[in-house]
Amino acid sequence: MFPMIYTLYGFAIFFFVFWCGKWVVHLIAISCGKWKLYRKIVPLPPEVPCPGVSILKPLMGMDPNLYSNLETFFTQSYPLFEILLCIEDESDPAIMVVRRLMNKYPNVDSTLFTGAAAVGVNPKINNMHPGYVAAKYELVLISDSGIRMKEDTLLDMVSHMTAKVGLVHQMPFTCDREGFAAALEKIYFGTVQARMYLSADFLKIVCHTGMSTLIRKSIIDEAGGLAAFGCYLAEDFFLARSITDHGWKTCISSQPAWQNSGICEVRSFLARLTRWAKLRVAMVPFTIVLEPLSECMVLGACASWAASFLFNLEPCSFYLVHILVWFLLDWILLSIVQNGSLPFSKFDFVVGWLFREISSPYLFLLALWNPAIKWRARTYRLQWGGVAEELNSKL
Template sequence: MALMIYSLYGFAIFFFVFWCAMWLLHLIAIFYGKYRLHKKVEDKPSDEAYPGVSILKPLMGTDPHLISNLETFFTMRYRAYELLFCIEDEKDPSIDVIYNLIKKYPKVATKVFIGGSSVGVNPKINNMHNAYQESVYDFILISDSGIRMKEDTLQDMVNHMSERTGIVHQMPFTCDRNGFAATYEKIYFGTAQSRMYLVADSLRVNCHTGMSTLMRKCVLEELGGIQTFGCYLAEDFFIAKTFIQKGWRTAISSQPAMQNSGICDVRSFQARLTRWAKLRVTMVPQVILLEPLSECMVIGACAAWAASLLFKWEPLVFYLIHILVWFMCDWILLSIVQNGSLPFNKFDFIVGWLFRECSGPYLFILAIFDNSIKWRNRSFRLAWGGRAQEIKPRIKC
């Protein structure tokens, strides 16, 4: 009986300490986000040499925003860069979009690579491999098809590439779009994702996502090129992990990555979140315990029980105050990341925030009990350590 009581108190202390730590993370994210994000971009003097950047753009299919997204890469205010478009299928409709933009902007150095290589299980690495082999500049920028760039975004990323920095990446965020799904996406990326991303960057912990990443090509070459990471689906995580092991730093730029995919619905976004959760579980198994506890509703319930046991506080009142303050912190953080007025009102935020917070633990449970991943028209099975195997390899006609 005494052992059971000690165990209960032990769990209560753990939950309450973890709850306090989560509030510390909130404060770090808010203050670090205010300090780090949306800084004025300093242009280099006209007589100073610009480091060249080879931009790899893997594409598959089209969507209503593809043309406008890609066009932002042709209009960047940066002197030395090349665009390397990578398309696996010669019948892909994105090819026509690319050639039309090349005709419109003939002065931008551009190459199109059709047909990928087979250097691993990762379709993105296979698609980019030929373009990577032909890249001419010292820096490689891997940028997903749904990313939009401002005129000074590439300059901002290059400015953060210090002498000991090997990777500069953009924190994921979204463009302003209409509809509940767009609100849901913006709330997720501007609160839960941004909180962990900003805290990890401030503590120099690997938080790298590969949707918009600037890397030193010389380091990649020392590691064997991007094909070295073709055995992983989460190649971005392992690239950053290897860079860090080699003594290089990673850093986020001041401008977030503005995702602007033309496909925006709740089901596909939740499938995306579940896929990411599966990858995290196999790469960093300790998230099985820690990630659910980082969710507002879960840690709030655990801390309310702990406070009632340790301090005799009213658990329901504690829980409601916890949710209210968490909600306010997320509103502040989202406003900092947005750097302007939000494209929805407070009621829409309340509904979207509650939906995100309540569905998060459910999606994580789904991820734990299924180690298979569907990525576009392919299926993979994950193994511990992050390696993947294609279940039904694609057959080319």
């Protein structure tokens, strides 16, 4: 009897302390978002030349917004950069888009690479490798095909690359688009992802995605070059960890990474979230416990039981207040990340927020049930530690 009581008290205290910690994370994210995002760019002194930047753009397939997204890289207000456009298949229709832009902006230093190198199982690394080898500048920006940039984005990222920083990354967010799927994506990246990103940056925890990342090439070359990370699907995580292991710092820039894919569907977005969950479980196994417990609905239920057990509080009322406060803090954080009026109504936010919170535990269980990862036309199996093995070859 007594050991059971002690066990229950132990669980109740753990849940309640963890619940209190999540509110600290909320406040850290809101404070950091207000402090770090959309800050005025401090230009380099006139006597300091701007370092050159090699922009790596791995491309595959056609997207309705591909032309307009790529064009924002050709129009950067930065004095010295090159664009290295990498396409795996020589029959890929994206080549036509690239050639149109290269002809439209002949004064921009741009090169098209076709044909991937076989340096690992990661198709993105294989695709980028020829461009990476040819890069002529010390700073290399790896940017996904669906990213859109403002004219001063590159300058903003370079201004954060101070003497002790080896990697500058942008916090993922989305451009304003129409439809429920677009609203759902914006809510996720402006609440869950932003909370994790901003608090991790404050606590100096490696937590970044490779959508838009500026790195020092010399550090990566010292670690074996880009090919050394071809055995991982989550190459961005291991790139960042390698840089910090070499004694360098990472930081986020003041502008977010504007995702602007022209294909926006609920099903594909949920599949994307499931794939990311599989990667996190393989790379950091303790997320099997901590990640579900970090979700609003799950943590609220555990904390409600703990508050009832420890303090004799009414659990239903506690649970409802918990959800309401979490909802309001997410609204505040999303408004900070958006830095302007949202493209949907408060009702749309309520529906999208509830859908995201309710579906998240199911998606995590789905990721645990089927750990195989499908990425475009390939299927992979992850080993503990994040090393990937391809199960089927692309036809």
